Amino acid sequence: METFKTNHRHFIIYKPYGYLSQFYSNSKQQKSKNFLGELHDFPEGIMAIGRLDEKSEGLLLLTTDGKMSDFVNSQKVEKEYYAQVDGAISEDAIKQLKTGVEIGFEGRKYKTKPCKAFKLEVIPDLPLRKQKIRDDRHGPTSWVSVTLNEGKFRQVRKMTSAVGFPTLRLVRVRVGKTVTGNMKTGDVVEVQDFCVRD
Incomplete structure (x- = not known):
């Protein structure tokens, strides 16, 4: 079972429809868009593991751990x-x-x-x-x-x-083994670790 447990911070969120999978924008063209940073006060260095397009919803993993992000984005995790x-x-x-x-x-x-x-x-x-x-x-x-x-x-x-x-x-x-369960749109849950692979 592949489990990541470090001094990094990890979050599970239910991305709402109409949000971009990023935290802010420097682009004037995106000023009217919604960003993940509006859902929670996330720590510095947070990143989305993979993305969901603006019109897609559901489970999105966030972490401050680049190595863990690389692993989940590899072709080893369903x-x-x-x-x-x-x-x-x-x-x-x-x-x-x-x-x-x-x-x-x-x-x-x-x-x-x-x-x-x-x-x-x-x-x-x-x-x-x-x-x-x-x-x-x-x-x-x-x-x-x-x-x-x-x-x-x-x-x-x-x-x-x-x-x-x-x-x-x-x-x-x-x-992986992380599921939305009973999460509602816009929910943000901080977790101690991710279990992403058998």
Whole structure:
């Protein structure tokens, strides 16, 4: 079991929709944006381990330990996402997600690595999102779990689009053995250590 316990400080947060995975901005163009620093008085040197894009929600690990950040960002640690997709996702689409699909990354075509994916038969019990998701009057939606060891920019969104089911809502629910559990949007929990790998 890979556990990190140091004199560094570690936090688990539930990133809200509409927040950037950074703490402040020097850019005038981003003055109207929301940043993680608004959620808590974090210590100097804090960094997000990986990122969630502005429209994505859920589990984000923060640390002052660069070595631990590098380890979690490596391909040794699983990250699980729940994606609400447009349409009733097919078994064929799930199979494609599992085996790998071609997406765009840094201006090139990239074949994603095999991953775990399955349809969620029950709508997951997640915190309500402030911005409304379109309802079923505009057609059916479905939920899928996708677990990756890699983490290219907007990867899950690109993967579901590649198989014909664009993502409407994306929530990261697990990193290694760390889960959101009963956390609510915007929650910040300081922890003594992270357990991220068996």
